[in-house]
Amino acid sequence: MGYVAVSGGTEAILNAEKLLTYFRLKGKSKPLLVEQIRDQMRLAVDKVMGEGALYAPNMAALAMKQAEGDLFEAAFILRAFRATQPRRYVSLAVDTTKMHLIRRISGAFQEIPGGQILGPTRDYTQRLVDFSLLSEQPKEMEKILSNIGIQIVPAQLPDTFPKVVDLLRREGLLAPLEPSQEVLDITRQTLSFPSCRSAKLQSLCRGETGAMMALAYSSVRGFGDIHPCLGELRVGYVPLYITHPGCTAKSVYVGRVLVTETEIIAQYSEGDKKNKPQLTLGYGLCFGHNELKAMAMAILDRSTRSKANEKAPAEDEEFVLYHIDGIEAAGFINHFKLPHYVTFQSTLDRLRQSQVVRGEAADAKHQED
Amino acid sequence: MLNIRKIKKPHTGYNFAFLDENTKREIRRKTLKAVAIPGHQVPFASPELPIARGWGTGGLQVTMSLIGKQDILKVIDQGCDGGVNAVNIRNLLTQTTGVQTTFDTQAATVIQTRHRIPEEPLKENQILVLQVPIPEPLRFVEASMAKTQEMHAEMDYSRMWVFLYENIVKWGEITIGARYPSLVNGRYLIDPSPIPRWDVPKLNMADSLFLFGAGREKRIYAVPPYTRVEPMEFEDYRFRVEDFTGQACVRCGSIDTYMNEIYDGSSGEKFYVCSDSSYCDKVRNRKEGRDDVGK
Numbered sequence: 001m002g003y004v005a006v007s008g009g010t011e012a013i014l015n016a017e018k019l020l021t022y023f024r025l026k027g028k029s030k031p032l033l034v035e036q037i038r039d040q041m042r043l044a045v046d047k048v049m050g051e052g053a054l055y056a057p058n059m060a061a062l063a064m065k066q067a068e069g070d071l072f073e074a075a076f077i078l079r080a081f082r083a084t085q086p087r088r089y090v091s092l093a094v095d096t097t098k099m100h101l102i103r104r105i106s107g108a109f110q111e112i113p114g115g116q117i118l119g120p121t122r123d124y125t126q127r128l129v130d131f132s133l134l135s136e137q138p139k140e141m142e143k144i145l146s147n148i149g150i151q152i153v154p155a156q157l158p159d160t161f162p163k164v165v166d167l168l169r170r171e172g173l174l175a176p177l178e179p180s181q182e183v184l185d186i187t188r189q190t191l192s193f194p195s196c197r198s199a200k201l202q203s204l205c206r207g208e209t210g211a212m213m214a215l216a217y218s219s220v221r222g223f224g225d226i227h228p229c230l231g232e233l234r235v236g237y238v239p240l241y242i243t244h245p246g247c248t249a250k251s252v253y254v255g256r257v258l259v260t261e262t263e264i265i266a267q268y269s270e271g272d273k274k275n276k277p278q279l280t281l282g283y284g285l286c287f288g289h290n291e292l293k294a295m296a297m298a299i300l301d302r303s304t305r306s307k308a309n310e311k312a313p314a315e316d317e318e319f320v321l322y323h324i325d326g327i328e329a330a331g332f333i334n335h336f337k338l339p340h341y342v343t344f345q346s347t348l349d350r351l352r353q354s355q356v357v358r359g360e361a362a363d364a365k366h367q368e369d
Numbered sequence: 370m371l372n373i374r375k376i377k378k379p380h381t382g383y384n385f386a387f388l389d390e391n392t393k394r395e396i397r398r399k400t401l402k403a404v405a406i407p408g409h410q411v412p413f414a415s416p417e418l419p420i421a422r423g424w425g426t427g428g429l430q431v432t433m434s435l436i437g438k439q440d441i442l443k444v445i446d447q448g449c450d451g452g453v454n455a456v457n458i459r460n461l462l463t464q465t466t467g468v469q470t471t472f473d474t475q476a477a478t479v480i481q482t483r484h485r486i487p488e489e490p491l492k493e494n495q496i497l498v499l500q501v502p503i504p505e506p507l508r509f510v511e512a513s514m515a516k517t518q519e520m521h522a523e524m525d526y527s528r529m530w531v532f533l534y535e536n537i538v539k540w541g542e543i544t545i546g547a548r549y550p551s552l553v554n555g556r557y558l559i560d561p562s563p564i565p566r567w568d569v570p571k572l573n574m575a576d577s578l579f580l581f582g583a584g585r586e587k588r589i590y591a592v593p594p595y596t597r598v599e600p601m602e603f604e605d606y607r608f609r610v611e612d613f614t615g616q617a618c619v620r621c622g623s624i625d626t627y628m629n630e631i632y633d634g635s636s637g638e639k640f641y642v643c644s645d646s647s648y649c650d651k652v653r654n655r656k657e658g659r660d661d662v663g664k
Contacts, residue, residue, distance in 0.1 A: 009451050009452050009453040009454075009455065009456035009457075010456050010460075012453055013453055013456055013457060013460075076417070076421065079417045080417045080418060080419045082417070083416035083417040083418070084383070084387075084389070086389070187414060187416060188395075188414045189412075189414060190412035190413065190414065190415070190587045190588075191587075192412070192515070192518075193513075193514065193515040194515070318513055318514060318515055322514075327417065327421075327422060328422045328423075328585050330421070330422075331421035331422030331423040331424060331426075331585060332422060332423035332502070332585055333423075334421060334423065334424075335421070335422075335423035335424050335502070338424065338446070338454050338483075339446065339447050339452060339454070340447075340484070340563075341447050341629045341644065342447045342448065342484040342485055342547065342563070342564075342565055342627070342629065342644055343484060343546060343547040343548075343563045343565065345565065345611065345627075345628070345629050345630060345644075346546030346547040346565040346566060346567075346611055347546040347547070348546075348630070349546060349611040349612060350542060350543075350544050350545070350546045351544075353542050353612070354540045354541055354542045354544060357540075357541030357542050358540070358541045361541060
């Protein structure tokens with residue numbers, strides 16, 4: 001018997017790494033520049049930053065290059081890097097009315113204070129393949145840029161935009177905000193249920209877009225009863241401040257991040273019979289320009305607060321929060337590629353034993369008959 | 370045979386054993402709590418590692434938090450030191466710590482493992498770190514972590530007993546193969562990680578400390594030395610380990626080890642081989658008059 005125990009793992013791993021590089025480069029096209037990914041794969045970079053939970057466009061683009069465009073893998077690389085970074089400061093709460101907008105729409109009202117701004121969106125494009133992109137030339141790109149440049153010279157935009165939902169709040173149509181709680185850091189403390197709101201929003205904020213979309217869809221389609229109306233969606237840059245390290249009375253501007261923010265309005269608040277019926281809000285906010293995720297997050301924020309139908313997956317917060325993390329889910333689904341010889345052997349042992357017992361029982365019955 | 374000496378020198382850009390000291394401190398505190406309450410699942414922060422979730426990140430974090438420069442490390446997957454996952458995990462640990470490694474169970478001070486407890490009994494100065502995919506033994510009967518926590522608090526394991534009973538009614542046998550639910554110190558039910566039933570008795574009143582780390586599920590638990598570990602069983606349906614009666618390892622001839630069945634590539638013939646590869650080597654070498662095990 002020429003059996004040799006499985007070994008040689010080191011060599012196999014090294015060769016697998018070499019092959020990855022080979023497959024990335026074998027087409028022999030020009031090296032992909034990280035800034036090209038950052039600039040021209042803007043939305044993918046934003047997705048990776050959101051799920052990797054680190055606002056670092058260059059790093060996200062680099063991770064995408066390294067992962068050959070696998071966004072799950074890129075987000076994982078970014079998240080693992082983030083886990084090694086010290087957390088020196090906590091920013092002050094962001095005031096999103098101060099957002100420097102690039103897009104802002106409402107599905108609830110035709111006219112909103114400050115106006116609707118369509119901004120960069122593919123919503124109203126026809127999904128026809130643009131064959132002209134096959135041979136895009138630098139000269140044409142410059143021409144297009146200079147032409148557009150003229151049109152987007154800042155028309156006097158106001159510094160702040162009031163929130164659409166504040167209109168409703170002022171009229172008493174919207175349930176008041178829940179009192180703010182201490183912020184729990186989900187990277188330092190384990191989630192427990194019922195979760196606090198800050199932990200829930202953090203989990204949603206770094207959840208995987210596709211998983212959140214599927215769960216939110218299930219809720220609005222029928223497995224739940226959230227029928228959302230888009231109060232407001234805004235995309236833009238928000239300034240971040242920290243408390244001055246030496247003087248707690250002062251705040252220091254540390255930079256700005258691009259975020260997508262969504263407020264969805266859902267039907268009456270439930271349960272409390274003493275109060276007047278009011279509308280309720282679902283809130284979504286994520287890094288970068290990722291409208292689908294912010295919308296799904298707002299729906300899930302609201303659906304997990306619903307007490308109406310706990311059998312609907314999207315209304316069970318433990319179900320939602322445990323299953324939307326792309327990095328955890330991908331890791332576990334992938335791990336079945338690991339050897340399971342030992343456990344499978346144990347399964348076979350049980351199955352064979354069960355067959356023996358059942359076979360004996362059947363034989364005995366046969367003899368009785 | 371794998372040559373560990375070839376492995377690169379420790380990385381410089383990272384802290385000793387990868388994790389920062391604050392994270393290690395938290396894991397040590399949670400580990401101490403786990404040891405103090407045998408079998409109780411202690412939540413911990415479980416930051417992401419450069420190894421995927423579900424691939425041993427819980428065990429890794431426990432190992433990283435307790436390993437010191439003087440330790441001698443052994444890493445196994447399915448009982449084997451040379452498998453790809455064992456190699457990958459060992460590489461990360463040696464690159465970030467520079468510690469000495471071994472294949473010899475008896476020479477190791479810290480052993481990280483997936484799915485097996487080595488055949489050779491462990492001693493007081495040894496710690497076995499088990500990688501855990503699903504820390505919750507009650508997951509068979511209850512999906513919600515919030516609810517299983519209550520069940521543990523009340524030591525309400527009735528649904529698990531019913532589950533085993535129904536198993537017998539439906540299939541004539543308890544069908545749980547690996548990760549057999551066991552009661553620790555007469556109090557907490559644990560999932561002993563997907564070790565085969567063969568290994569469960571090794572947990573009972575052992576000389577060594579067993580630490581269980583579940584990274585994705587963010588839980589640590591422990592079986593301290595000299596602690597009772599009792600697999601769930603009925604008086605008329607006893608807990609039974611895997612049956613290898615009549616089989617001997619084709620490499621070393623052992624008849625008293627946990628074995629994997631292998632099908633010969635050309636003839637399709639089935640044969641058995643030890644799952645604990647270094648033990649198998651040891652027995653073989655001893656028979657051939659040599660006494661070295663890969664180091």
